[in-house]
Amino acid sequence: MTTQTEPKTMSGEEMVALSKKHTLYEWAAQSKVDPIPVARAKGIYFWTPEGKRFIDFNSQLMCVNIGHGDERVLQAIREQADTLAYANPFMATEPRARLGAKLAEISPGDIDVFFFTNGGAEANENAIKLARLATGRHKILARYRSYHGATAGSITLTGDPRRWAAEPGLPGVVHVLDPYHGIERGWDSAEESLAMIDEVIQLEGPHTIAAFILESVTGTNGVLVPPDGYMQGVRQLCDKYGILMICDEVMAGFGRTGEWFAINHWNVVPDIITMAKGLTAAYVQLGAVGMRRKIADQFKDRVFYGGLTYNSHPLACAAALAAIRVYEEDGLLENARKMGALMADLMTDLQLRHPSVGAARSIGLFGLIELVRDRSKKIPMAPFNGTSDEMVALGKHFRQEGLYTFVRWNTFFTNPPLCITEPQMREAFAIIDKGLEITDRVVG
Ligand SMILES: Cc1ncc(COP(=O)(O)O)c(C=O)c1O
Numbered sequence: 001m002t003t004q005t006e007p008k009t010m011s012g013e014e015m016v017a018l019s020k021k022h023t024l025y026e027w028a029a030q031s032k033v034d035p036i037p038v039a040r041a042k043g044i045y046f047w048t049p050e051g052k053r054f055i056d057f058n059s060q061l062m063c064v065n066i067g068h069g070d071e072r073v074l075q076a077i078r079e080q081a082d083t084l085a086y087a088n089p090f091m092a093t094e095p096r097a098r099l100g101a102k103l104a105e106i107s108p109g110d111i112d113v114f115f116f117t118n119g120g121a122e123a124n125e126n127a128i129k130l131a132r133l134a135t136g137r138h139k140i141l142a143r144y145r146s147y148h149g150a151t152a153g154s155i156t157l158t159g160d161p162r163r164w165a166a167e168p169g170l171p172g173v174v175h176v177l178d179p180y181h182g183i184e185r186g187w188d189s190a191e192e193s194l195a196m197i198d199e200v201i202q203l204e205g206p207h208t209i210a211a212f213i214l215e216s217v218t219g220t221n222g223v224l225v226p227p228d229g230y231m232q233g234v235r236q237l238c239d240k241y242g243i244l245m246i247c248d249e250v251m252a253g254f255g256r257t258g259e260w261f262a263i264n265h266w267n268v269v270p271d272i273i274t275m276a277k278g279l280t281a282a283y284v285q286l287g288a289v290g291m292r293r294k295i296a297d298q299f300k301d302r303v304f305y306g307g308l309t310y311n312s313h314p315l316a317c318a319a320a321l322a323a324i325r326v327y328e329e330d331g332l333l334e335n336a337r338k339m340g341a342l343m344a345d346l347m348t349d350l351q352l353r354h355p356s357v358g359a360a361r362s363i364g365l366f367g368l369i370e371l372v373r374d375r376s377k378k379i380p381m382a383p384f385n386g387t388s389d390e391m392v393a394l395g396k397h398f399r400q401e402g403l404y405t406f407v408r409w410n411t412f413f414t415n416p417p418l419c420i421t422e423p424q425m426r427e428a429f430a431i432i433d434k435g436l437e438i439t440d441r442v443v444g
Contacts, residue, residue, distance in 0.1 A: 012037030012049045026150075027162065036404065041068035044417045044424055046404070055428050057405040059417045062219060062251045062366075063277035066326045067417035073283045076322035077315055084314050089307065095317035102324055103290060106260045109269030113296035115289045115304075116312045120250035120276035121149020123287035124213065126306050127272045128153060130291060131211035131244045133305070134298045138172045139204060141197070141212040141243070145178040145221035148213065148248055157213055160221050161385045174209075176200050180224045183358050183370050183378045183410070190229035198237060206241035211272070216262035219251035222411065223361050223368035231266040244271040244295070250287070251366075254278025255327055255418050258337035258364030265363070271295060281323045286316035332418040339420050340364040346429045347414070356381065356439035358410075367414035369432075374444050380410035381439055390439050397435040403428055 010018075015037040025033040039049040044067055046054050059065055066073070080095060087093050096116070104112035115130075117123045128140050142148065144159035155162065156169030163169070179193035180186070188196075201209060212234065218224035238245040247270040252262035256278060259265060263273070272295065276287035310316075327333060340362060347360035347367060358372030358380070371381035371391070382388040386409065395407040406413040416428065 009039075009049060010037075012039075015049065036399070043067045043069070044420050052402065054402045054404040055424065055431075056417065057403055057428050058413055058415050060282060061277070062256065062413075062415045063282035065254050065256060065278040065418050066281040066323055066330075066332060067419040070281075070283075070323075070326055072326055072329075073281065073319055073322040076318050077284060080315050080318035087314055088309070089311035093312065093314050093317070095314045095321060096312040099317040099320050102321060103288065106324070107273060107290050108261055108263055110292050111269070111273055111290040112293060113291050115291075115306065116317070117276075117287035117289065117308060118285050118310050118313075119149070119287045120248075120274065121151040121154040121287075122308065123250065123274035123276055123289045124148045124154040124157060124246075124248060125151055127246050127248075127274050127289045128157070128211060128213065129306055130272060130289065130295060130304075131246060133302075134295050135210040135242065135244060137208055137210040139209045140173050141200070141204075141209060142173055142175055143178050143214055143218075144175050145180060145218055145224060146215055146248075147220050148215075149250075174200065174204055178218070178224065179227055179230060180218075180222065182384065183372060183380050186378075187227060190227040190233055193227075193230060194233040194237065197234070201237065201241055201243070206243070209241065209243050211244040211246050212238055213246040213248055215248045215250075215252060216265075217252040217257055217363055217366060219366075220406075220408065222370070223363070223366055223413070225361060225363045226266075228266070231263065231268045235268045235270075238271075246270060246272040246274065248274050250274055250276045254281075255333045255336050256364055256366045256415070258333055258340055260333065262363070262366075279323070280316060280319040281326070283323060284313070284316040284319040286313065286320055327418075330419060335420075336364040336418045339416075339418075339422070339425055340366075342422060342425055343367055343414060346425065350429070350433065350436060354433075354436040354440050355443040356436055362414065365414075365416055365418055365420070368411050369414065371410050371412075371436075371439050373442050381442075382410040385409065390442055393438050394435050397438060398431065401431045401434070403431040 037048050038046050100114050103114050142157040146159040148154045148157040153170045155166040156173045159175050176197050179188045247263050249261050253275045273290040280286045344362050351357040351360045356371045359370040373379050373381050382391045
């Protein structure tokens with residue numbers, strides 16, 4: 001009898017062909033996708049099977065915050081797999097116990113009770129469920145320039161065009177405008193934006209609104225750092241009307257902005273906080289909803305109607321504990337601040353030298369550049385929810401030169417792992433610098 005064994009390795013071409021044939025790619029017409037085959041990764045780099053190296057300047061999906069292949073996390077996962085790979089969520093386990101306690105230590109204010117999920121979307125689903133149960137109200141305010149996940153409820157909370165195909169969605173979600181209106185119109189002041197939110201609250205009826213969910217620093221919709229006073233003002237409005245404030249820190253949390261959580265920059269404590277991505281640095285999938293004691297107390301004698309087979313998965317909790325240790329041992333929050341200052345300088349330098357750079361924003365190692373084809377009128381290099389030949393050409397340049405990052409509409413992201421060094425940062429910016437010559441050519 002002969003036994004057939006699977007060949008050990010595939011070429012990049014085989015990986016791409018078979019992945020495209022039998023699996024569906026996200027947010028795309030399948031004939032248009034052109035995935036990079038990835039064989040291995042270490043630190044800020046990943047490689048194709050043929051050995052082409054990429055700088056991972058987006059930490060994959062803004063999630064591998066500690067960098068790839070950290071032996072301390074891998075070892076913790078192996079040890080946990082050997083000891084107890086799974087226990088159902090009605091059990092108590094050591095990684096679950098330790099992770100809850102650790103998160104209570106690093107989360108803002110008196111947030112010290114957590115419910116674990118498989119990722120960010122489920123964290124937001126459970127956050128709004130908690131808010132509705134806790135307040136007895138049903139409406140949820142969310143913002144237009146936002147992404148909160150792709151499950152039924154979270155995609156309704158999402159304000160960006162990814163929501164459209166899922167409509168009508170969850171009843172009771174009301175979107176408000178952001179302080180930012182795109183590169184041509186720019187920013188409102190905190191006061192103007194807060195007045196608009198207050199008006200919407202009045203029009204909807206404050207007593208009908210359970211929660212306001214917002215990204216502390218908006219991620220894929222533009223790395224939008226709120227004007228000072230905005231977050232404090234949202235907190236005040238929520239307090240005034242008995243509305244719960246939910247901060248979505250799925251992308252902005254875990255050191256990305258130089259703090260454990262981005263909301264710490266404004267000394268505001270939300271009632272509920274959601275996290276995922278950097279929580280395990282994506283070594284294993286895990287999300288969490290953190291809540292203040294007063295919310296958890298509501299479920300002392302009442303049932304919390306929520307559950308997931310993989311809630312508090314031991315492998316994921318062990319990975320999160322090990323990842324958090326890495327952030328601490330390696331001083332990654334400090335490095336994010338230090339390298340973030342360098343990145344901000346390099347971005348300013350690009351803005352001075354390249355006419356196509358219309359805006360450059362960053363906080364810590366969370367950054368984005370907006371490109372324009374006319375600097376005085378600030379006409380974006382690609383329209384809202386669209387692309388252009390120039391943006392496509394820029395994306396091709398990055399790929400050819402071995403720099404991986406997200407290129408979206410008229411923007412591209414600068415979100416490297418938090419372990420990046422100065423020479424690595426300069427190497428990435430040299431590739432960006434050269435690429436911007438392509439977009440400069442069309443500036444009128
Ligand atoms: C701010 C924010 N919230 C929620 C999500 C959804 O997380 P997940 O894809 O893990 O469900 C994302 C994903 O990018 C996000 O950026």
